[in-house]
Amino acid sequence: MNIAALPHNEQERLKALNDYYILDTLPETDFDDITRLASEICHTPISLVSIIDARRQWIKSSTGFQVTEIARDTAFCAHTINHPNEIFVVNDLSADERFKWNPYVMEAPHVRFYAGVPLVTPEGYALGTLSVWDNQPRTLTEEQIKTLQSLGRQVVTQLELRKKIMQLDSNEAELKRAYADLEKFSVIASHDLKSPLNNIISICHLLSSEYGTRLDTEGNEYVNYLNDAATQLSGLVSGILNYSRSSQLLTEDKEHINIAELIEEVKTLINAPDNATISYRKDDTTIFTSRIALKQILLNLLQNAIKHNDKPHINIDVDFTESTKGLTFTVRDNGIGIAEGDTEKIFELFETLHHKNGDSTGIGLSVVKRLVEKLGGAISVDTSLPVGTAFIFTIPQ
Numbered sequence: 001m002n003i004a005a006l007p008h009n010e011q012e013r014l015k016a017l018n019d020y021y022i023l024d025t026l027p028e029t030d031f032d033d034i035t036r037l038a039s040e041i042c043h044t045p046i047s048l049v050s051i052i053d054a055r056r057q058w059i060k061s062s063t064g065f066q067v068t069e070i071a072r073d074t075a076f077c078a079h080t081i082n083h084p085n086e087i088f089v090v091n092d093l094s095a096d097e098r099f100k101w102n103p104y105v106m107e108a109p110h111v112r113f114y115a116g117v118p119l120v121t122p123e124g125y126a127l128g129t130l131s132v133w134d135n136q137p138r139t140l141t142e143e144q145i146k147t148l149q150s151l152g153r154q155v156v157t158q159l160e161l162r163k164k165i166m167q168l169d170s171n172e173a174e175l176k177r178a179y180a181d182l183e184k185f186s187v188i189a190s191h192d193l194k195s196p197l198n199n200i201i202s203i204c205h206l207l208s209s210e211y212g213t214r215l216d217t218e219g220n221e222y223v224n225y226l227n228d229a230a231t232q233l234s235g236l237v238s239g240i241l242n243y244s245r246s247s248q249l250l251t252e253d254k255e256h257i258n259i260a261e262l263i264e265e266v267k268t269l270i271n272a273p274d275n276a277t278i279s280y281r282k283d284d285t286t287i288f289t290s291r292i293a294l295k296q297i298l299l300n301l302l303q304n305a306i307k308h309n310d311k312p313h314i315n316i317d318v319d320f321t322e323s324t325k326g327l328t329f330t331v332r333d334n335g336i337g338i339a340e341g342d343t344e345k346i347f348e349l350f351e352t353l354h355h356k357n358g359d360s361t362g363i364g365l366s367v368v369k370r371l372v373e374k375l376g377g378a379i380s381v382d383t384s385l386p387v388g389t390a391f392i393f394t395i396p397q
Helices: 010-018 029-042 142-214 217-245 259-270 291-307 364-374
Strands: 046-052 056-063 069-071 088-090 113-120 126-134 254-258 276-280 286-290 314-323 326-333 378-382 390-395
Touching: 010 126, 029 046, 029 056, 029 126, 029 142, 113 142, 126 142, 142 217, 254 259, 254 291, 259 276, 259 291, 286 291, 291 314, 291 326, 291 364, 291 390, 364 378, 364 390
Parallel strands: 276 314
Antiparallel strands: 046 056, 046 126, 056 069, 088 113, 113 126, 254 286, 314 326, 326 390, 378 390
């Protein structure tokens, strides 16, 4: 019996094979369909999709054959992978010196005919074969050979698709672990940073109230500067934490939400100043989406409208209209407005356009845009108003 030589690139071939995670996997319909077609087209009782590893021919799919693996030394397919660019055909195994003493030729099932197509990866490695066997000598027509080769390419396509899915699943699992680690770090960093900052703010208040009269004007200014810096940094830390958590908000279950009731909840949370009026339509309009995400969007937009307003009386109007695309919200204010050239810049992380108050972190609108897009919507800003700005966003129903 002739034992097939090892391919010249055997070590590289085996390494490539490991990347497919195919060995010893359960049956799959896509491969079974191919072996069934191969037998029907070639009129052979047996067809196999086989993978050759270091010691065996492992059979991923078969028609008319019950064995799941064959020792590599006795495998016809071990010869096939040594010819990756051509089909390997033996019309009568019993008359071929290389195979007439093979146990599958001498004993049941008494194989007489073999044709194998190498399964070659895009990198040129022959991982295994698509083969057809018969119990009597035969020949294949040119059309049968071409079809068998086409089916072999389909097997490789399935292997590549399976490999990509495995890689995507692995990458997704890795991303989830990374996000979990980032979330844990954000919480720890936020706590560890905010605790001393809150202490600094408390000490500044204590200095002002208890020792303000003992300090001169310059000393009180220093205390105020320190308090403002600590307050701004505390807000920045909170903003970064909110941004890192913004995608996680979408994991909340969706529900039917009454828009008017939600806006009233947000109004209570922001504790608007006495000179601010927030108006909206009080009806029964509802939307099916993530409550916590939509709440965060409205909260950030309303806070932003109040913060960047220089008018004696702050007017904010929240409108919402239904369309085929979903529910479109418009948050319109009479504030200081936004230059037309800055309409894209305002949604960038850490981008601040107005530094007058010194308390903007440049994170709020980034969170808004991220949440709207994760919900499947889009947001824009209208700067053409005579006074103020309008943020317009749509959430699909």
